[in-house]
Structures are given as structure tokens and as C-alpha cells.
Amino acid sequence: MTAAGPIRARADAVDRLVEADEVMAALQVRVGGAYPGVIAVPALLALVRKVRVQRIALTAMITIEDDGQPLSFRASVAPADDGTRIAITEWRLAASAWGNDGSGPDDIALLRHLAEAHVVLDAEQRVISGFVDGVDLLPFADSVRQAFGRYWTDLVTVDGSSHHQPLHWRLLDDAAVQIVGSARRWRARLLPLRNGGFELLLVAETVMANPGTESIAPATSTPDWKGLLGQNLAPALRLPVNRIVANAETIRTRLAGPIAEPYVGYAGDIAESGRHLLSLVEDLAVLETVEDEKFAPAPDQIDLADCARRAAGILGVRAQERNITLALPPENAASPAVGEFRRVLQILLNLIGNAIRYTPGHTTVRVETGFETGMAWLTVEDEGAGINPDQAERVFNKFERLGRIGDGGSGLGLYISRKLARAMGGELHVESAASGGARFVLSLPADASMQASALG
Known part of the structure; x- marks a missing residue:
């Protein structure tokens, strides 16, 4: 079940879905429809009927509930002699599908908007589906199409890591990665989903960088503390705090062996405190950026x-x-x-x-x-x-x-x-x-x- 490019489908003259890529056909069945059969997503059905009757092409963003998870996509529908033709892009899990990973929802939303690859993973971090954008990511998009059931780390090179999966997701979150065919540097962000899986976001480091903070240290014996948190401490803190949270979650879920119930609660408190600390570090790093006198947004x-x-x-x-x-x-x-x-x-x-x-x-x-x-x-x-x-x-x-x-x-x-x-x-x-x-x-x-x- 892969979706690295546009998802294609066709409806006949009575709005029955008669042709569809695998992802769309599977969705049609999961939401209670038949394939072939009348389109089971109400908002998509209404859009298709409007196009068929008015004979004009239309586009709309549609949000649905799929297996208890909010899903959004852009549907572009065009009239055809035998009905309508459908192209679906921007197939993504909506924000409220995520679990509690310590990031603020607005921060996550901004990350998702800037990401050029969105890959849905199962609980073991194996590829389920993906949406990939960017000309230099075409080889990666082809890899995602053929990677169903493979670990996502098989598709990239993780800087500074020779380990193979499975690794705890927090040890890979915010890792620097290299992608075949792309000269750009990338950051991998892993967002836990309600069903135990993850969404992998790949964001170019040029986008993640905080403009306006680069400067040459003056020739003086007085330390220059500017940029200390955003450029140095935040990345340095992220890994050890992630390890604390990962180990606490391992203890809380008893993956390391049976423990008494009170210690489960203690481990949960440690994990929650670690997530709060991560969120605060990120906010302080952004604060440092905007308070730098050399900070200048790009008009x-x-x-x-x-x-x-x-x-x-x-x-x-x-x-x-x-x-x-x-x-x-x-x-x-x-x-x-x-x-x-x-x-x-x-x-x-x-x-x-x-x-x-x-x-x-x-x-x-x-x-x-x-x-x-x-x-x-x-x-x-x-x-x-x-x-x-x-x-x-x-x-x-x-x-x-x-x-x-x-x-x-x-x-x-x-x-x-x-x-x-x-x-x-x-x-x-x-x-x-x-x-x-x-x-x-x-x-x-x-x-x-x-x-x-x-x-x-």
C-alpha cells in the first residue's frame, strides 16, 4: 500500500468508483464502501457529482476519519466522457492523529508544512505509505514505492550511526540523514501516531536553519554566548533527553521486564518531564534566534x-x-x-x-x-x-x-x-x-x- 505520487481513480456516469490505485481502493473498502461501488467518502462523492453535473474541473481539501485517524488529502476532479477522473495528492495524516511526543501542535503543523517527504510507518518503523515532493527526491520516491514492509532507515544513510533497526524512535528523531540523489542535507522527524505507528517527516536543513544567527566570533578573550542555545546546546541536549525519555518509556511499558506498578508511574513521570523539557528547549532556541540583533527575516x-x-x-x-x-x-x-x-x-x-x-x-x-x-x-x-x-x-x-x-x-x-x-x-x-x-x-x-x- 504505497502512495508516493498522485493517486489516480475514475468514477463512471453514476459516480461509482470503477478504477482506482491500490491506496484509494483500500480506503473505499475501509470506510464501508464496495469496490467497484458508489464513492463511500461523502465529501469526495459530493465533489464528483458537482463536477459531473456542471462539467467543470474542481479541487478541494478533504478530511475524513480512517480507522480512527484523521486523514486529509487534496482531490482534483475533472469531467470525462464516461464520468469523472480523480487525482489525489497531499495524502497526509491530520494533526490530531498524533500521539504525545512532546512537541506543540503548532510546531508539528509547521514542520509538516515544510517537510518534503511524509512517510507513514508501522509500530516497528517499517514503511506503509508515503507522499514525496521535490525534484531531487525522485529516486527516494521510487524507493518508497517499492519499500512496503522495509525499515525506513534502509532507504537513507543516518549520519554517525552504524546500528541497524530496530532502534527506539527517539534515538532517530531529529537525526541528520543523507538521501541518494539529493545534494541537500536532511533532518528526520518521527511523530508517534495513535495506533502505535509513526509519521516520518524529512525536512531540508536549509529550511530548519535559523537565519540571522550566523556570525564570526570577534577576536576577544570574552566568550561570545550568542547562539549558544540554538546552535550548540539545543542539538546537544536533544539526544540525551531523548534517551532519558526512551528509557523511561521502555520501563513504563515493561519492555525491559516486569516491574512493580508504582515504578510504572514513576517512569511515566520521568518521560513526561523529559518531553516538557524538550519542548522548552525548542522554544528557548527560537527565542534566542529572534532576539539576536543580526536576525533578519527574508522578505x-x-x-x-x-x-x-x-x-x-x-x-x-x-x-x-x-x-x-x-x-x-x-x-x-x-x-x-x-x-x-x-x-x-x-x-x-x-x-x-x-x-x-x-x-x-x-x-x-x-x-x-x-x-x-x-x-x-x-x-x-x-x-x-x-x-x-x-x-x-x-x-x-x-x-x-x-x-x-x-x-x-x-x-x-x-x-x-x-x-x-x-x-x-x-x-x-x-x-x-x-x-x-x-x-x-x-x-x-x-x-x-x-x-x-x-x-x-
């Missing part, structure tokens, strides 16, 4: 409305779980701005993620965009308890939680987001919304070259 032409739709798509499953509606800018809306796409997406994942986390269920989170005096702006408004005027600045302070504890946060997200906004020549502030909730406003320099066409 580019972006569209705030498009960034908002992308961030909401990443967080859509979390919103659905809490019955929260995401009201987004319409597809034809555009808000051209100048900023670094990755950093803007990081800000929006934080703002929309916070709105989903802290607003009551069965409410609406609204995202709007526009222009004003040379600036493009975006607002995220929730229907929660709101933020008092005396808290409006405090909320952007380091480690500020406003009394909230136990939700796994570090209190650094909004501080980092404002630093990023200001580094890109913009601003981030909060105000009271008409609904009584909080309204966060992000502004960035407008892209004058594209603003006229957007308004037109």
Missing part, C-alpha cells in the same frame, strides 16, 4: 489571505474536534504583503491555534484581511473571555500565561510572534472584539506592486 511577496487559509487548513481538524467554525477570507480575497512566508505562517498558526484553544466550543473564530495606509492587515477574532485592557501588553511578555497552567504552553508564543512581526517591519497587538472576545491584529508592509491588482 518576499506573500498574500496574508492565502497564508490565513493555509494555517486554518492545518488547524482545521483541531477546530472540528471542538465544534469551532473558522470563518476565513473568501477564495477570491487577497491581501498582498511583504514578509517571510515561513515566519508569517508561524505567527498565524500561533494566533489561530490560541483562538481555537481558549475560545468555548460551538463558537466561531473569524479571520479577516485588508489594507490601510500602506499596510496590509489580518485579524483573528474569537468569542472567548477576552483580554482586559491591563493585560493587552502583558500577554506579549516572556513566559506570560495570564494565570493559565497545565495546557503545555511555555508563554513564549505571542512574545515570539510580535518579535517576528516587528522584524518584518510590521506590528502585532490585541484589542477587545465586538463579540467580547479577543481580536489580534497583525500588520505588515503592503506589497504596492500587487496591491492595485488585488483591489481591482
Whole structure:
């Protein structure tokens, strides 16, 4: 069951799935349909019927529940003489399929967006399926297609390791790897899934790197502590803490032999503390990057409305779980701005993620965009308890939680987001919304070259 490229299928004149690649045919059966048979995924069936009736090609992101795990993919449907033809890409496990690996959901969502290879593994880290992008990864994509049942480490070279599988996943998480056919360096991230398997993400080191922190040490006897955490301590801490967590989990699950019940709880506490420490180290490393005076985001032409739709798509499953509606800018809306796409997406994942986390269920989170005096702006408004005027600045302070504890946060997200906004020549502030909730406003320099066409 492999899916390294587009998944192809065909439906006849009455919307029956009559031809399909193995992955699509298997999904059709798992969700209760027959093959051949009427398309069993309701959202896909509705899209296919609309294309067949209107005779126009359409594309949509679809999220479903597959064997208890949220799954998302992009379906492109085109009319054909004998029915419709379907192409499915971006076949991925949605965020809420992951277990607790210590990473924040927004951090994981950003990693998944930047990854150029997504490979689903079983509990023994053997390949089940994969989605691979990138021209220099074509040989790797071919390997994934033929690798069903093989260990993923057979497909790459893990730097500094001569061991063979099975190894505990935490000892391979964030490992540097080399891929045949690619001159780029890669990092492997392993995300545990609810069913005991994993999703393997391969992210180019050029993407993982923190720009603006490289500098030549001055000729002085005084140590230069800049970059100590992000460039040196964070990578050095990650491996030993991962080993602590791995050993604690081995003890907790009794893989090393029987132990008394109280010690199972102790091992669980050790593992949880280790995961929290890892998360804090990562937050502090990002904090160090944005506070470096040489930090400078790479300016580019972006569209705030498009960034908002992308961030909401990443967080859509979390919103659905809490019955929260995401009201987004319409597809034809555009808000051209100048900023670094990755950093803007990081800000929006934080703002929309916070709105989903802290607003009551069965409410609406609204995202709007526009222009004003040379600036493009975006607002995220929730229907929660709101933020008092005396808290409006405090909320952007380091480690500020406003009394909230136990939700796994570090209190650094909004501080980092404002630093990023200001580094890109913009601003981030909060105000009271008409609904009584909080309204966060992000502004960035407008892209004058594209603003006229957007308004037109």
C-alpha cells in the first residue's frame, strides 16, 4: 500500500468508483464502501457529482476519519466522457492523529508544512505509505514505492550511526540523514501516531536553519554566548533527553521486564518531564534566534489571505474536534504583503491555534484581511473571555500565561510572534472584539506592486 505520487481513480456516469490505485481502493473498502461501488467518502462523492453535473474541473481539501485517524488529502476532479477522473495528492495524516511526543501542535503543523517527504510507518518503523515532493527526491520516491514492509532507515544513510533497526524512535528523531540523489542535507522527524505507528517527516536543513544567527566570533578573550542555545546546546541536549525519555518509556511499558506498578508511574513521570523539557528547549532556541540583533527575516511577496487559509487548513481538524467554525477570507480575497512566508505562517498558526484553544466550543473564530495606509492587515477574532485592557501588553511578555497552567504552553508564543512581526517591519497587538472576545491584529508592509491588482 504505497502512495508516493498522485493517486489516480475514475468514477463512471453514476459516480461509482470503477478504477482506482491500490491506496484509494483500500480506503473505499475501509470506510464501508464496495469496490467497484458508489464513492463511500461523502465529501469526495459530493465533489464528483458537482463536477459531473456542471462539467467543470474542481479541487478541494478533504478530511475524513480512517480507522480512527484523521486523514486529509487534496482531490482534483475533472469531467470525462464516461464520468469523472480523480487525482489525489497531499495524502497526509491530520494533526490530531498524533500521539504525545512532546512537541506543540503548532510546531508539528509547521514542520509538516515544510517537510518534503511524509512517510507513514508501522509500530516497528517499517514503511506503509508515503507522499514525496521535490525534484531531487525522485529516486527516494521510487524507493518508497517499492519499500512496503522495509525499515525506513534502509532507504537513507543516518549520519554517525552504524546500528541497524530496530532502534527506539527517539534515538532517530531529529537525526541528520543523507538521501541518494539529493545534494541537500536532511533532518528526520518521527511523530508517534495513535495506533502505535509513526509519521516520518524529512525536512531540508536549509529550511530548519535559523537565519540571522550566523556570525564570526570577534577576536576577544570574552566568550561570545550568542547562539549558544540554538546552535550548540539545543542539538546537544536533544539526544540525551531523548534517551532519558526512551528509557523511561521502555520501563513504563515493561519492555525491559516486569516491574512493580508504582515504578510504572514513576517512569511515566520521568518521560513526561523529559518531553516538557524538550519542548522548552525548542522554544528557548527560537527565542534566542529572534532576539539576536543580526536576525533578519527574508522578505518576499506573500498574500496574508492565502497564508490565513493555509494555517486554518492545518488547524482545521483541531477546530472540528471542538465544534469551532473558522470563518476565513473568501477564495477570491487577497491581501498582498511583504514578509517571510515561513515566519508569517508561524505567527498565524500561533494566533489561530490560541483562538481555537481558549475560545468555548460551538463558537466561531473569524479571520479577516485588508489594507490601510500602506499596510496590509489580518485579524483573528474569537468569542472567548477576552483580554482586559491591563493585560493587552502583558500577554506579549516572556513566559506570560495570564494565570493559565497545565495546557503545555511555555508563554513564549505571542512574545515570539510580535518579535517576528516587528522584524518584518510590521506590528502585532490585541484589542477587545465586538463579540467580547479577543481580536489580534497583525500588520505588515503592503506589497504596492500587487496591491492595485488585488483591489481591482
